Amino acid sequence: MPLVTSIIQKIAPQIGAVVVVEPEYELVGHITFKNGKKVFFTRSKFNINGLGSSEIAKDKGYSKFFLKHFGYKVTEGETFFNDKICEKIGDSRNIDAGFEYAKSLGFPVFIKPINLSQGKLVAKIHNKTEYYQVAKKIFKICTGLIVERFYPGKDYRIVVIDDEVIAVYQRLPLSVIGDGKSTILELIQYKQRVFFENFGKRVIDLDDWRIKHKLQKQKLNSQSVIPNGKIIYLLDNANLSNGGEAIDFTETIHPDFKKLAFNIAKDMGLRLIGLDVITPDITRPMMDYVIIEVNSAPGLDHYASIGDTQAQKVEDLYLKVLKALEVDSTGED
Structure with a gap:
């Protein structure tokens, strides 16, 4: 079962809500709150953000225009x-x-x-x-x-809901670590099996032309054997959904970047965002940064897989989302 669906089913009874999940794919569901209000969700998409704001955030060109208009540094x-x-x-x-x-x-x-x-x-x-x-x-x-x-620098995602930081993590591109005997293909296949065990899906596209291209740039191919301990990056973009990895910085993010994320969420009319930013070090004062994009429905499956602490943070986030939806539905917010 997808992570978000399982979390919603787990936490909904805590606030007296009833969840019905479409049984075949388990990706969409319907929530009835104890006050009688009803909402749908699909994957990590909820009615927490307005439709117009979400559509703007989804379009990279439009969102960049408005972010620049509001005075933020964009790519x-x-x-x-x-x-x-x-x-x-x-x-x-x-x-x-x-x-x-x-x-x-x-x-x-x-x-x-x-x-x-x-x-x-x-x-x-x-x-x-x-x-x-x-x-x-x-x-x-x-x-x-x-x-x-x-832009050179480190790739981070900051997840906030209203005025609270939920998660901050550096995103690293898909990579493998050599053991001195396995081929790159064997290392990728092993990593694919681990992802499948954790997420129930094939995260890595073994036929992705970008992997072959990245290896060629390093004068390598799928049959190359990498020395023990050597890291080989297979993609340039650091999306966790493509097999990238995350390093948690939630407890050490500098207040400057917290304020940046809060302000962007407000200016873009969003309550829940995943802000992707490139900066040399997110734990230090904000001297230089550039915004990659704003995500109005950030997926957190891979972040939750880091450990129990991260999994609990994700669960806490969705509990806040449900409570916010219940309040919003009554018009009391």
Whole structure:
């Protein structure tokens, strides 16, 4: 059973709520509170955030515009569209314009779909050939893409609800650690089995072209044997849903970054957010940072898997969500 569903079923009785879960996939459910109010949920999406604000947050281009408007530092980048959209709206920002922009930023750059989640098709590109390969893949399933400047630093997520920090963690890209005898493919397959045991799903896409590309950049392939203890990164983006790992910084985040997350949530009209930010060190005063994106339905399955403390924090978050939904439903908030 998915983590969020199991948590909701566990904690709902604590506040006298009744949960009905669709039995086949167990991804969606219906909650009836003891005051008679009713709400639905699907995966990690609840009615805690307004529809308009959630839709803006989901669209990377729109959310970046408003974040910049509010005075926050955002990744420098532009949106480009496939030929069909360009023709429809009379816009010249096509795939070729995207390459010229990438060239003006200076390689490497990041390229990402405009409205997909969980790091799908996000890639770090280094030249013209790579740009067109990735852009064409994106345009097969998405109308737009974003070309962004590459920013060095550590990738963190800050999860807040209202004026409370729930979780803060550094996100590390998918990697394997050599043992001096196993091939990279064998190490990936082992990691895949561990993920499957923990989450009941295949987190790593063994056929992901980005893994092959990343290995080639390091003059490696799936049959390479890595020295004992050596870490090999397999992706450039640090999404946990792609097999990345997390290091907890909840207890050591600097107040500057707490304030940043609270202010962004308020300005974007969101009560629950996962704020993704790049900065040298989130435990020190905020001297330099850049916002990657704002997530209005942050998934916390992988964070909860770190340990019992983290799992309890996630459970506490969803209890707060249920209580907030019950109050909001009555119009008493």
